[in-house]
Amino acid sequence: MKVVIIGAGVAGLSIGWRLLQAGATVTILDRAQPAHGATWAAAGMLAVTAELEGAHAAERDLALHANALWPGFASEVEQASGVPVGFVRSGALLLAPDAAALDAMRARGPVLDAAGARALVPLLADGIAGGLWAADEAHVDNRRLGEAMTIAYVKAGGALVPQTAAVRIEQKSGAAVCVLTPRHRYHADAFVIAAGAWSGLLGDIPITPVKGEMIALAPPAGAQLPGPVIWGNGVYLVPRDEGGQKLLLVGATMQEAGFDTSLSPDVRDQLRAGAQSLIPALKQWVLADHWAGLRPKSPDGLPLLGPVRSGNIFVASGQFRNGILLAPAIAQLMADMVLGKTKIIPAFDPQRFAPRFV
Ligand SMILES: Cc1cc2nc3c(=O)[nH]c(=O)nc-3n(C[C@H](O)[C@H](O)[C@H](O)COP(=O)(O)OP(=O)(O)OC[C@H]3O[C@@H](n4cnc5c(N)ncnc54)[C@H](O)[C@@H]3O)c2cc1C
Incomplete structure (x- = not known):
């Protein structure tokens, strides 16, 4: 089977890789460079507790399945590419500002009191009541992952x-036949739209870009990165050790601003202030970077994973804040679906929004 995938982000690359392993012939088109969309901009958290509060049962199931696949997926990609992807099962600490918030967290899992939280992160600000300890959370270096996925593919x-x-996408007698680009037509038996926040530009697919700005702080000599991911006061902090260069990523805003990725000095300062409210010593750290990216969001916040009406056009989009986490599960699910080996998960059926291509 011949498959053309539109979009070389973590979704398109990992689906393409699984399809190749199953014997398909795959071409991926990207309007820019591979893995330089949201895959590049992300924080790389595999946030199965922090991001899933109140989540739809199907999304929770997919996320937990993906989280279980991650250790094997990371080593498989590393072996295939020769590029380390920085997968670390570090856990995450979701801080509670006061005793009532800490009490409310008990229903979600084990909580630590202030002393317990400080034992994990010694430089925490005074006054924090403690936090929820999510031992099964992890993070990955998403930029290295993008590079590794590209090489592996x-x-x-x-x-x-x-x-x-x-x-x-051009169609004949109700079936898609080729993808039109400015220079060439790419013919195939099946087509996968994995174009992230831009997926809606290819047809009547309800995907909205949600902008996120982030910063990175570099430690002064001798300062240590926190061990776990930390959430609190509207920000998250993600330790990133890029082969010797240590950074603390601070994210992220959520703005519906179309495809605008301009950077705001006010947002930069707010992110920094939020981080310092959790760890006051971050005042001494140097601002090393500031960037923005676009998350793909559907109207109900759930992914679109499956065929559209014409049958041989598939969509893999709408992963919103969790596209890195979900990647190994989406890759297998979509590859199997394109090859006719598995059924659609109803909650993620793109047909719930009746997407069209004309
Ligand atoms: C600031 C921020 C922080 C985030 N943090 C996390 C996190 O910690 N954990 C997590 O799991 N997720 C996180 N996310 C979400 C995650 O990054 C996305 O859900 C995921 O990267 C989506 O992957 P994708 O491959 O679908 O899209 P993308 O990575 O955006 O890739 C889409 C690709 O399609 C290409 N494309 C678009 N249109 C066309 C076209 N017409 N023709 C050809 N190519 C096209 C683009 O150039 C791009 O390369 C974050 C996102 C942002 C912005």
Whole structure:
């Protein structure tokens, strides 16, 4: 089977990789460079507790399944590419500002009192009541992951066409036949739209970009990164050790601002202030970076994973805040679906929004 995938983010690359392993012939088109969309901008958290409060049961199931796949997926990608992806099962500490908030957390899992939280993160601000300890949370270096996925995909025999935007999917007698780009038509038996926040530009697919700004802080000599991921006061802090260069990522805003990725000095200062309210010593750390990216969000916040009406066009989008976490599960699910080996998960059926391509 011949498959064309639109979008070389973590979704398109990992689906393409699984399809190649199953014997398909795969071409991925990207309008820019591979893994430089939201996959590059993310914080890399595999936040199965912090991000799933009040989540739909199907999303929780998919996330827990993905979290279980992650250790094996990370080592498989590392072996195939030769690039370490920085997978660390570090746990996450979700801080409670007061005793009532700490009490409310007890229903979600084990909580630590102030002394317990400080034993994990010695530099925590005074006055924090403690927090929820999510031992099963992890993080990965998403930029290294993007690089590794690209190498693994190409080494497995996949064709990758950068700087090539899909303009339209052309159909004949109710079935898709090719993807039109400014220079060429790419024919295939099946098509997968994995174009992240831009997926809606290819048809009537209800995906909205949600902008997120983040900063990175570099420690002064001798200062240590916190061990776990930390959440509190509207920010999260993610330790990132890039082979010697240590950074603390601070994120992230949520703004519906179209495709605008401009950077705001006010947002930068707010993120920094939020981080310092949790760990006052961060005042001494240097601002090392500031960036923005676009998350793909559907109207109900759940992913779109499955075929549209024409049958041989599939969508893999709408992962919103969890596209890195969900990647290993989505890759297998979508590859199996394209090959006719598995059924759609009803909560993620794109048909709930009746997407069209004309
Ligand atoms: C600030 C921020 C922090 C985040 N933190 C986390 C986190 O900690 N954990 C987590 O799990 N998730 C996180 N996310 C969400 C996660 O990054 C996304 O859900 C995920 O990267 C989506 O992957 P994707 O491959 O679908 O999209 P993308 O990575 O955006 O890739 C889409 C690709 O499609 C290409 N494309 C678009 N249109 C076309 C076209 N017409 N033709 C050809 N190519 C096209 C783009 O160039 C791009 O390369 C974060 C996102 C942001 C913005």
